[in-house]
Amino acid sequence: MDERELVIHLEDISFAHPGGPRVLDNVCLDLYRGDRIGLMGPNGSGKTTLFHVIMGLLKPTAGRMEIFRKPVREERDFVKVRGRIGLLFQDADDQLFSPTVLEDVVFGPLNLGKSREEARDIARRTLELLGLSSFEDRITHKLSGGEKRLVSLATVLAMEPEVLLLDEPTTGLDEPTREKLVEVLSRLDLSYILISHEFDFLARTTQSILAMEKGRILRDEEAKIHYHFHKHPLGTVPHEHD
Numbered sequence: 685m686d687e688r689e690l691v692i693h694l695e696d697i698s699f700a701h702p703g704g705p706r707v708l709d710n711v712c713l714d715l716y717r718g719d720r721i722g723l724m725g726p727n728g729s730g731k732t733t734l735f736h737v738i739m740g741l742l743k744p745t746a747g748r749m750e751i752f753r754k755p756v757r758e759e760r761d762f763v764k765v766r767g768r769i770g771l772l773f774q775d776a777d778d779q780l781f782s783p784t785v786l787e788d789v790v791f792g793p794l795n796l797g798k799s800r801e802e803a804r805d806i807a808r809r810t811l812e813l814l815g816l817s818s819f820e821d822r823i824t825h826k827l828s829g830g831e832k833r834l835v836s837l838a839t840v841l842a843m844e845p846e847v848l849l850l851d852e853p854t855t856g857l858d859e860p861t862r863e864k865l866v867e868v869l870s871r872l873d874l875s876y877i878l879i880s881h882e883f884d885f886l887a888r889t890t891q892s893i894l895a896m897e898k899g900r901i902l903r904d905e906e907a908k909i910h911y912h913f914h915k916h917p918l919g920t921v922p923h924e925h926d
């Protein structure tokens with residue numbers, strides 16, 4: 685028995701868009717507090733959908749979910765979940781909507797009921813953590829892709845979540861910024877699931893890596909074959925097989 689707190693528990697979760705094929709097919713997944721799990725899989729395998737189901741943005745067509753040890757089914761259950769789990773969207777433009785960077789980062793804490801001063805303090809601290817202090821007054825929509833990515837992460841972290849769901853956080857990041865992200869993630873005392881196509885980044889930021897294919901999370905023995913197949917073309921740094 686694992687004595688740590690089971691934070692996210694998915695039991696045979698399936699999902700299909702109306703009239704469409706199954707995008708998630710009997711997915712089972714457990715995230716314990718302190719876990720850092722990587723999730724890899726080809727485009728269209730259902731990774732983003734899985735995150736949206738966990739956040740209650742999409743309703744599963746079958747299966748059971750418990751988050752923070754409580755069953756979650758209805759919108760009001762998910763409202764609580766969204767206060768404690770931070771989702772970094774795959775597309776930064778889904779995350780950022782304020783004119784300036786500081787306003788974007790202040791928005792979350794304000795929305796959680798903090799005073800304007802508190803929210804500004806938290807936002808400034810978070811921007812500093814990510815090396816973005818000089819970005820406060822920048823116009824959000826004029827930032828580069830990589831800069832938007834980091835500011836998006838700041839908006840998520842400013843809400844002081846207990847768990848992060850990171851959907852391809854390295855997209856558009858140059859090498860120094862990627863290093864910064866590895867360092868920030870290792871410093872944070874957070875549980876997370878991280879979607880990435882980059883095996884070497886995942887190897888440095890997670891303890892275990894799950895493979896997803898056609899809406900299913902592969903079992904260990906299937907996944908080994910999968911990694912062997914995909915690892916070398918994806919990696920840029922020499923690495924060993926387990």
Ligand SMILES: Nc1ncnc2c1ncn2[C@@H]1O[C@H](COP(=O)(O)OP(=O)(O)O)[C@@H](O)[C@H]1O
Pocket residue numbers: 701704707725726727728729730731732733734
């Ligand atoms: N709004 C939608 N309506 C219908 N199909 C969708 C919609 N959004 C995503 N899909 C389909 O769901 C599948 C899984 O998508 P997604 O979860 O985004 O995959 P991944 O993140 O692994 O690349 C894909 O086949 C995609 O085309």
Ligand SMILES: [Mg+2]
Pocket residue numbers: 731732733774851
């Ligand atoms: Mg995706």
